[in-house]
Amino acid sequence: MFGVGxxxxxxxxxxRDQIGTDYSLVDLDFPSTSIGGMxxxxxxxxxxxxxxxxxxxxxxxxxxxxxxxxxRESRNLHFRSIIIELHQRIEVIxxxxxxxxNRYSLSRHSKRMKNHNEQLYLFxxxxxxxxxxxxxxxxxxxxxxPLSTEGQGLVDGPEKVRPITATIPLGVGFRFGLNRMWRMxxxxxxxxxxxxxxxDVSTVYYDRDAxxxxxxxxxxxxxxxxxxxxxxxxxxxxxxxxxKDAYFYFNVVFARNVTYKDxxxxxxxxxxxxxxxx
Numbered sequence: 001m002f003g004v005g006x007x008x009x010x011x012x013x014x015x016r017d018q019i020g021t022d023y024s025l026v027d028l029d030f031p032s033t034s035i036g037g038m039x040x041x042x043x044x045x046x047x048x049x050x051x052x053x054x055x056x057x058x059x060x061x062x063x064x065x066x067x068x069x070x071x072r073e074s075r076n077l078h079f080r081s082i083i084i085e086l087h088q089r090i091e092v093i094x095x096x097x098x099x100x101x102n103r104y105s106l107s108r109h110s111k112r113m114k115n116h117n118e119q120l121y122l123f124x125x126x127x128x129x130x131x132x133x134x135x136x137x138x139x140x141x142x143x144x145x146p147l148s149t150e151g152q153g154l155v156d157g158p159e160k161v162r163p164i165t166a167t168i169p170l171g172v173g174f175r176f177g178l179n180r181m182w183r184m185x186x187x188x189x190x191x192x193x194x195x196x197x198x199x200d201v202s203t204v205y206y207d208r209d210a211x212x213x214x215x216x217x218x219x220x221x222x223x224x225x226x227x228x229x230x231x232x233x234x235x236x237x238x239x240x241x242x243x244k245d246a247y248f249y250f251n252v253v254f255a256r257n258v259t260y261k262d263x264x265x266x267x268x269x270x271x272x273x274x275x276x277x278x
Contacts, residue, residue: 001052003187005251007036012201012240013062013077015069028248031066034059036083036249048093052123056085060131060247062199075239076227079133079144079199083247085191087127087169095120117177119185127167129193133200135222144200147219150239151206154214158203165195175255183255191247198247201240205233 014029036058044050063078097118134141151157170192175185196202205224212220226233233239 001042001253001255002037002039003251003253004035004037005249007034007058007060007083008032008248008250009060009062009199009245010247011062011199011245012196013064013072013079013199014066015062015072029062029066032061032063034061034080036251038251038253042091042255047096050091050093050121052089052091052125054085054087054089056083056087056249058083058249060198071232074227074230075233076225077135077199077201079135079201080141081131081133081198083129083131083198085127085129085167087125087167089123089125089127089169091121091123091173093119093121117183118175120172120174122172124168124170127169127191129165129167129191130163131165131195131198132163133198135200137218137222142218142222144222145197147215147222148211149200149206149219149223150203151211154206154210157206161195161197165193165198167194168192173253175253181257183257185253185255187251187253189249189251191249193245193247196240196242196244198245202242203240205235205237205239207235 008028008030009032010028014032036056038054038056040052040054042050042052059080060083061078061080064072064075065078067073095118133144135144136142145152145161145163148154148157148160153160168191169189171187171189173185173187175183178184208220208224211223224233231237
């Protein structure tokens with residue numbers, strides 16, 4: 001199976017014209033929508049259950065300049081980051097309409113029953129994701145992790161941040177049959193992470209002069225490019241909110257059966273077995 005679609009970051013940067021929440025779909029920032037894709041293998045081991053191994057790659061973006069919330073807009077931070085995710089999920093098929101007619105009609109007078117294959121399913125699982133936040137500096141995109149913009153790894157700063165986080169995907173999907181072997185569908189997936197540094201923003205402002213002396217002018221500027229001189233953004237003031245980041249993607253998915261089975265008949269067998277016991 002493979003798919004392509006849109007990605008949306010849910011974190012400290014950007015968001016709607018309000019105080020943000022890193023994990024909430026209420027803070028969707030449509031101008032920062034980007035693209036992503038996936039490839040995977042789905043194994044259906046039961047009429048109502050399946051499991052999918054999926055490799056996902058996409059881009060996440062956030063920009064304070066796109067919001068009218070006064071503090072976030074004045075903070076003026078931005079980022080973009082590639083995400084590379086591998087996850088294993090379990091699916092439960094909650095609604096299905098699967099009917100398969102004869103492949104060949106034996107008589108010109110006999111009617112062939114139309115094929116139906118529609119499924120509504122829910123899924124969840126576990127995964128691991130790589131990320132690498134960057135920001136623009138003098139016309140180029142610069143990796144932020146080596147710059148320690150919140151003093152990571154420096155005196156009185158937090159620990160260095162790893163570029164990998166565990167994830168929990170949660171979602172819903174709908175697929176239908178194009179023919180006996182091909183399926184097309186849509187999936188909406190919310191991904192909870194266990195990192196607050198996908199956008200390189202989490203804690204408080206580090207001393208800008210210390211960053212200039214210990215790391216360099218890139219770190220000093222990108223740690224605090226606020227658009228006005230305000231005590232809001234002085235060293236020790238809040239820079240992020242410490243809530244874990246999340247992201248969302250919406251994919252159009254295509255799948256090809258490699259082991260065809262008539263699951264409509266299997267569901268009937270399960271119902272008959274439950275009704276009559278010998």
